[in-house]
Amino acid sequence: xxxxxxxxxxxxxxxxxxxxxxxxxxxxxxxxxxxxxxxxxxxxxxxxxxxxxxxxxxxxxxxxxxxxxxxxxxxxxxxxxxxxxxxxxxxxxxxxxxxxxxxxxxxxxxxxxxxxxxxxxxxxxxxxxxxxxxxxxxxxxxxxxxxxxxxxxxxxxxxxxxxxxxxxxxxxxxxxxxxxxxxxxxxxxxxxxxxxxxxxxxxxxxxxxxxxxxxxxxxxxxxxxxxxxxxxxxxxxxxxxxxxxxxxxxxxxxxxxxxxxxxxxxxxxxxxxxxxxxxxxxxxxxxxxxxxxxxxxxxxxxxxxxxxxxxxxxxxxxxxxxxxxxxxxxxxxxxxxxxxxx
Numbered sequence: 001x002x003x004x005x006x007x008x009x010x011x012x013x014x015x016x017x018x019x020x021x022x023x024x025x026x027x028x029x030x031x032x033x034x035x036x037x038x039x040x041x042x043x044x045x046x047x048x049x050x051x052x053x054x055x056x057x058x059x060x061x062x063x064x065x066x067x068x069x070x071x072x073x074x075x076x077x078x079x080x081x082x083x084x085x086x087x088x089x090x091x092x093x094x095x096x097x098x099x100x101x102x103x104x105x106x107x108x109x110x111x112x113x114x115x116x117x118x119x120x121x122x123x124x125x126x127x128x129x130x131x132x133x134x135x136x137x138x139x140x141x142x143x144x145x146x147x148x149x150x151x152x153x154x155x156x157x158x159x160x161x162x163x164x165x166x167x168x169x170x171x172x173x174x175x176x177x178x179x180x181x182x183x184x185x186x187x188x189x190x191x192x193x194x195x196x197x198x199x200x201x202x203x204x205x206x207x208x209x210x211x212x213x214x215x216x217x218x219x220x221x222x223x224x225x226x227x228x229x230x231x232x233x234x235x236x237x238x239x240x241x242x243x244x245x246x247x248x249x250x251x252x253x254x255x256x257x258x259x260x261x262x263x264x265x266x267x268x269x270x271x272x273x274x275x276x277x278x279x280x281x282x283x284x285x286x287x288x289x290x291x292x293x294x295x296x297x298x299x300x301x302x303x304x305x306x307x308x309x310x311x312x313x314x315x316x317x318x319x320x321x322x323x324x325x326x327x328x329x330x331x332x333x334x335x336x337x338x339x340x341x342x
Contacts, residue, residue: 082282085144088319089284089310093254093270099215099224106211111223114262116201118302122289123160123168123200125301126193130157132326133174137184140317150184156324158193168202170194185318192307192322195287197237198227198255199264206233214259217266221259228252228272240278240313247275249283263302265289275313282312294329303327 082092133156138146155175160168170191197203207227215224229236229250236248253269267287274281286308293300306323 085142086282086312087144088140088146088317089282090268090286092284093226093252093268096254096268098212101214104214106213106223108209108211108225111211111225111257111262112199112204112209115199115257115264116204118262119196119200119264122196122302125303127159127161128330129301129303130155130328130330131324132156134321134323134325135189136321136323138319139185140319146319158191160194160197168197168200184320185316187311187316187318187320189309189320189322192309193304193324195237195267195269195285195307196264196289196304198253198267199257203237206230206237212254215256217256217258220265222256222265223259225255225257226253227255231272240275240280242278242314247278247280249275249280251283251285253285263289263291278313279315280311280313282310284310292327294327297329299329 082089133154135152135154137150137152138148140146157173159171161171172191198207207229209225209227212224212226215222229252231250233250236250238249238251240247240249250272251269252272253267255264255267257264266289267285269285269287271280271283286306288305288307289302290305291300292303304324306321308319308321310319311317
């Protein structure tokens with residue numbers, strides 16, 4: 001295996017250590033897929049996660065060719081999920097104002113189509129990289145103060161492999177086990193980069209979307225797109241597994257997509273509805289993407305930079321951030337590496 005960054009190749013035995021062996025026996029939060037035999041909720045963190053096929057995730061009678069396009073007020077807002085003690089959490093996505101130039105015409109079908117093409121490129125590019133993953137976990141005290149962070153670092157490989165039918169299989173490998181009994185707050189989070197699939201052509205049909213107009217993201221013109229998972233979707237993009245029981249999580253969110261390149265650069269999500277059975281009151285996510293250049297290979301790609309989670313459930317309140325750094329570009333794709341490891 002040859003790295004474009006010039007790093008020394010790892011031995012096969014060392015690469016084999018990237019296989020994640022931990023079994024999630026307590027709580028595991030991960031994105032899921034639907035297998036041809038039905039819903040596959042796998043307990044092995046390194047196993048193939050499940051992401052729903054559009055035609056199986058929709059009830060009969062609903063269109064599958066495109067997302068539901070609705071006006072801004074056509075996407076319902078959840079009840080206010082912020083309380084005074086939630087000052088450690090970013091604002092609810094429904095409080096984010098429309099852009100300053102809403103009068104500029106926005107063709108939502110065109111934005112979705114062009115963004116979908118870029119997301120397909122991202123999925124392809126993820127198959128060619130390894131990275132260093134840094135997981136920072138901070139519990140929150142009763143006053144809403146973040147406590148001292150618990151930090152873990154891993155060698156990390158994440159792959160989204162598109163099959164012949166157009167649907168995706170996700171797999172992530174880490175350099176050492178994440179045992180739920182040793183994981184911060186006994187919570188394992190997995191496959192976090194999969195959030196980008198909101199705009200993938202195979203899955204965008206699971207959402208209702210509206211374009212709020214041309215705004216700005218860090219001094220760059222960006223389309224501001226609001227979305228919400230359909231309440232009639234049989235399989236949500238995210239689930240929480242507690243003690244072997246599975247709870248579907250439905251999100252609403254907002255995304256910033258660069259107007260000149262249609263690259264997704266920032267996305268935030270909140271719960272569309274709480275889950276009283278597990279006292280899930282708050283679940284906010286923040287996704288960041290950036291352009292990563294590789295001078296020695298004359299290449300550059302848009303890749304995930306970080307995923308942040310803010311959660312309040314079952315009496316647990318914490319902030320967790322997955323950050324990805326030190327990307328390495330391989331001359332063979334990740335799927336080939338994974339097959340060799342097996």
